[in-house]
Amino acid sequence: MRAPVVSGVILVAAVLLLAGCTAPPAPEPEPDWGLSQVADPLPLEQLAAFSGVVMLNTDADCTGTLVDTGVPDGPAWVLTNGHCAGDLGRFDQQTTIGAAGVGHAVFLRAAGNLDATYSRDVVEVGYSTMRFTDTALVRLEGTLGELQALGLRAVPIADDEPAPGDEVVNVGVPVQHLDEDDRVLRRGECTLGEQQTLIEGSWTWFGAWANDCPGIVQGSSGSPLLRLASDGTPEAIVAVINTTTAGASRDIGGPCFLQQPCEMHDGEARLVVDTSYAQSVAGIGRCLDAATGELTFGEGCPLPRGDVWVEFGGGPFRGGDLPDGVGRLPRVSLIGEEAGTVRTALVPFGDGRACLDPETYAGAEQHDLPQAGERWEVVGLELPVTLPEVEGRYHLCAVRGEAYDRAAAVLFEVDRTPPRYPASAEVLRGDDGSVFVQPHFNPPEIGSVRFTWGPKGEVDCTDTAAFEDFLIVPVAIAPDELPATYCLYGMDFAGNPSEVTVIDIPRS
Known part of the structure; x- marks a missing residue:
């Protein structure tokens, strides 16, 4: 109100x-968070x-x-x-x-x-x-x-x-x-x-x-x-x-x-x-207009404007056309503020401004660009993106017509390095002796987890093809199924796997 x-x-x-x-x-002193420690109140x-x-x-x-x-x-x-x-x-x-x-x-x-x-x-x-x-x-x-x-x-x-x-x-x-x-x-x-x-x-x-x-x-x-x-x-x-x-x-x-x-x-x-x-x-x-105060975007206005928008695309991958950690392929879906034609090019990040340069699109094929629809209604031009196998950041550039100052720059990363953290899980015991195993996530390094489990001495933790995706619900192991072995590995957002972690769970 x-x-x-x-x-x-x-x-x-x-x-x-x-x-x-x-x-x-x-107030009570805040924890020491370095530069993020709260500043003093503005004096009245x-x-x-x-x-x-x-x-x-x-x-x-x-x-x-x-x-x-x-x-x-x-x-x-x-x-x-x-x-x-x-x-x-x-x-x-x-x-x-x-x-x-x-x-x-x-x-x-x-x-x-x-x-x-x-x-x-x-x-x-x-x-x-x-x-x-x-x-x-x-x-x-x-x-x-x-x-x-x-x-x-x-x-x-x-x-x-x-x-x-x-x-x-x-x-x-x-x-x-x-x-x-x-x-x-x-x-x-x-x-x-x-x-x-x-x-x-x-x-x-x-x-x-x-x-x-x-x-x-x-x-x-x-x-x-x-x-x-x-x-x-x-x-x-x-x-x-x-x-x-x-x-x-x-x-x-x-x-x-x-x-x-x-x-x-x-x-x-x-x-x-x-x-x-x-x-x-x-x-x-x-x-802002000097006479009316209204937004005019007149001469000398530095605010950038874009007319190629992105429904989905970008992010970390392992290079080539390999999927990421949740199985998505490197693709992009483009839409326009208005319908038209679009050209694309994949370039190393460099200084980040290549997408604004007409030379970037020399010889690029033209595609029909649909107009934007509702936010959650995918209507765009979907294009596959084949990434290099060299680690680094890249921009998928997309320009509508000749409007180079309004081009899109979709950020991709090629990451071929395994997660720097091992996969891990918390083992909790219920009052009846049952066990619940909850994997830990640590995005973007551990963004998804795959696992298997079975009676101790019978499960093969090296057969990762038999592992299944962990979704939300922790595994429940009944008392009569113990001792057991729980095996898991994590994947970063790009899809690089960690080493397999083996957790032996005793009967009590």
């Missing part, structure tokens, strides 16, 4: 009065200056920033990540423009001010994508001027990129590991590193700023990196946080998987520990 409208004088006065109150008791005396930073509840728990477009009677835009605006549920490579919005933005969510927050509904996703950038602009109900009249401070988007070594401030509303009342605006001091090309899961992002911002956990997505004026107030948004390696376990899964982004250097993936990344936003203000 949206809060009632109150005057800007009352709103800011209430904040300043609360700043003089006794601070709430300090700074809330007015940073009042444009919102807790954004849309398709995820995120953060966003009210954008100063210079047009008070124009739309009220909030800048955030694409994965905060629904892109995790859309087609890969899709660009969304002018879709219905859901959720709300909560202003003034600061420690000591939880009874005086202010909400506005999200009514439109003006722009959103995870193709080459993880960026979105969502529109709130009402106008920018209405919010500014309440004393809320919008922040302009920087025209130019910052520089490595610049000092910036991150303000966001992290939620992971925090109780409801501790999910408040928190401030962290940061230094920018170099801009990087990143991969994470199926996504490729260009120009992401490495940084050492503290407290980047779930909920921090979309939070701004702010350049401050000499008086300590926000001068411009220079980037928005979208991912981190801070706090990631070094013992679970593998690099470049979800929540473990990798930098790409000369086609090689490198996970850099305790590093966060923020999407470049420089120049996005030029995408």
Whole structure:
């Protein structure tokens, strides 16, 4: 429910009065998660200056920033990540423009001010994508001027990129590991590193700023990196946080998987520990009309747009036309924002930009490209993909007509290395002496498991052709079937098998 409208004088006065109150008791110290350890709450005396930073509840728990477009009677835009605006549920490579919005933005969510927050509904996703950038602009109900009249401070988007070594401030509303009342605006001091090309899961992002911002956990997505004026107030948004390696376990899964982004250097993936990344936003203000504040994508607008989308495809395989760990063949299904023709080419990752180069498609065959249908209705052009047998990352490039700047880049990995973790399982005993065996998963390194079992001394653990797929239900072994031997091996997402693990289970 949206809060009632109150005057800007009352709103800011209430904040300043609360700043003089006794601070709430300090929370219990959080575990030491390195750079992901929660940052300190934003002091109440700074809330007015940073009042444009919102807790954004849309398709995820995120953060966003009210954008100063210079047009008070124009739309009220909030800048955030694409994965905060629904892109995790859309087609890969899709660009969304002018879709219905859901959720709300909560202003003034600061420690000591939880009874005086202010909400506005999200009514439109003006722009959103995870193709080459993880960026979105969502529109709130009402106008920018209405919010500014309440004393809320919008922040302009920087025209130019910052520089490595610049000092910036991150303000966001992290939620992971925090109780409801501790999910408040928190401030962290940061230094920018170099801009990087990143991969994470199926996504490729260009120009992401490495940084050492503290407290980047779930909920921090979309939070701004702010350049401050000499008086300590926000001068411009220079980037928005979208991912981190801070706090990631070094013992679970593998690099470049979800929540473990990798930098790409000369086609090689490198996970850099305790590093966060923020999407470049420089120049996005030029995408908003100076007279109306509406999205226009005019000259100089840097927001990428794609018109070839992907129903399925990409991921890790062993090369050639071998299936992955769950039996899927390397294939891709392509659809268009509009119907047309498409050409494809498979290229080494390189700098990640080959799909935008006309030379990539020289001599490529043309195929009919159908128009996108409903999200879960597969209607696309399905093509087999024969991968090299050389380990590395590759892009399956797809261009509609001559629109090279809107081409798709579907990320494949060739992985021929066995899992670095052995297969394992937990053996539990029931009160009646029966045994339940539950294999462990550790994606992407152990993404699927095959097993067999039988009386001890009678089961052949070397005959892996006789193994069956483990689905969900653990094996139940009755007391009169003990002692027994349980054999299992795991496969990574690409389909590389581990060694067989043998578990002897005694009678008691």
